[in-house]
Amino acid sequence: MEDRIKLGVSACLLGENVRYNGGHKLDHFLRDTLGQYVDYVPVCPEVEAGFGVPRETMQLVGDVDAPRLVKTKSRTDHTDQMRQWAQKRVKELEKEDLCGYIFKKDSPSSGLMRVKVYNEKGMPEKKGVGLFAREFVDHFPLIPVEEEGRLHDPKLRENFIEQIFTLKRWRDTLLKNPGTGGMVDFHSRNKLLLMAHSPEYARSMGKLMAGAAKMDQDAFRGEYEAQLIAAMRLKTTTKKHINVLQHIMGYFKKQLSADEKQELLETFDRFRAGHLPLLVPITLLNHYIRKYDQKYLKQQTYLNPHPIELKLRTYV
Known part of the structure; x- marks a missing residue:
């Protein structure tokens, strides 16, 4: 890659003391492990919007699809203040070239899903989205997003990290070789990775790539990127x-x-049965690719889509 991946993140997850009680919610995986490969752009909506530290807690109330942000005790409504700040902040983030964003779960500003929204009787429904998170997703629909809590699930963690690394490789391709040749090379290198996520999209993108020379290049890049992210x-x-x-x-x-052949097939069967992690058949295939000098396969990102130090293919 040309340079490090840039990710937006809720500031408290990096250990910054910005929470309502003056504390933080440090996530060691994000700071110490993933942090070796990414540059973070930390954001704390409450602090940046002017609520200070420490501060009274806030909650979402009213309509799940259009909730209000109010202070828990004083009941002061700060919806407009937060939205105006959020609309300004997402425009500022355009210049950061983010390849992803990690939000703080359950937060009335940053929660991405299942945030509590209290009805008129004071009963919560876990169906809301934080005000800043909603603004971000609406403004950047193609940027991968996730909550830190869900990243504790190894499959969801792997899925998110493959998204951000793939998007970074795509952007690097457009910077280094934005012509048809560069995009064809990108698709060729990522074909098997796309198949692992969606054989249907892999076929559709292959057809799209085949007709790239006949399309307006901006329209082609936009359509290809949309399908890539999907x-x-x-x-x-x-x-x-x-x-x-x-x-x-x-x-x-x-x-x-x-x-x-028998060794490979037996390894595939054990992986299929859940007795081996994906890393085992991948390691064996990489051995044969080197042994028999399969040049096309050596270029496939599927075999090494992210640093092995992240240990993303070791779960069963």
Whole structure:
């Protein structure tokens, strides 16, 4: 990559003392592990919007789809103040070239999903979205977003990180070689990764790429990026991984010995049964790719989509 990935993040998750009680919600994975590969742009909506530290707690009330932001005790309504700040802040974030954003769960400003919204009887419904999170998603519909709580799930963590790394590679391609040749090369290198997320999108994007030379380039790039993000948002499954693994094996099945074929197939079966993590068949395939010098497969991001130090393919 040309440079490090830039991610927006709720400031409290990096250990900044910006919460209502003067504390933080440091997430060690975000700061210490993922932080080795990304540059964060920290944001605290409450502090930046002028509410200070410490401060009275706030909550969402009223209509789930259009809630008001009020202080818990005084009942002062700060909806307009927060929205006006949020509208200004997302415009400022345009210049940051963010490849993703990690929000603080349950926050009335930053919660991405299932935020409590209290009705007129004071009963909560966990169906809301924080005011700043909603503004961000509406303003940047193609930027990957997630909550820190959901990133504790290894599958959701892997899905989000594959999204941000893929988007960064795409943007680097447009900067370095924005012509048709560069985009064809990007699609070729990421074909198997796309198949693992969505065979349907992989086919659709292949057809789109085949007709790129006949399209207006801005229109093509916009459509391709939209499909790229939509594909990568879909989660991988064991079945889709098996399809890709078998596809890779097909590239050198004539070169493999009977024992090597059997070893691969047994490894695939154990992965399918949930007895081995994905890293095991991937490592074995990488061994054969080097051994038999499969140049096309060496370029496939599917085999190394993110740093191995993140340990994203080790769960069963």
